[in-house]
Amino acid sequence: MRVVDTERLLSGWLRAQPEIVALVEDRVYTENPNRAVFPLLKINQIAGNPVFSRPLYLDESLIQLDAYGGPKVQARQLIDTTRELLAERFVGHHVDIGVVTAVNFGDLTYLPDDGYAPPKPRWIALASIYTHP
């Protein structure tokens, strides 16, 4: 038995959603792209705890979703669509990967990426995702 790689599951699942493809094509990343093309969606697992250690089965992953525009409105549309899809469709059985039992959302923050001049519009959302094999 192994715990689910939530980053991998989520990125693959989002790339397969037509609403996300319409907005960013396949630009859903878990690592920083070398030459970024915008808009894009970045997914990072920043923390995680198994709900029980024995058996190591049900796992909670804290995921940060970074939605980059284009313009600010496009970043907002991307993060809204992503959260809506997670809330409506993500919970359930994913063949050969595992089961998502719950998605709880945390803060939604507008924090432009000032690694760029001018700063790139970015909405950040937090989500707690519970999974088991």
Add this chain to the structure above:
Amino acid sequence: MATKVVINRKALQEFFVTDPGAQAGLAKTAKAVEVAVAEAGPFGSSLSWPWRRPIKHGWFKKSLHTRPFRGGFRVYSRDPFAHLIEFGSIKNPTYAPFRRVIRAFNGRINAKKAASSGEGAE
């Protein structure tokens, strides 16, 4: 026979604010949080592009401070670019030292939400 324990949060808060022993305990915990945040920050070789270049150590660590705040203590960074370490950017990975340490100390990141649901946040 089952016994129901009701926690008087107001009295508990009053105790933490006024009792010297509780304040000393909180100060010690705050210092431990500060040390843990420094350890959770970037270290070794850079994970941002270009990969594996050496990091100049000490800047983020030096920027961390602890001060009394609303009867407790606040751990914060004076680095104006600390948000790039915490939230990442398109060129930096998301190190999230503060949020990781909050989770490690069994804290809650969304404090307002936890407080409103009555689960306790501070």
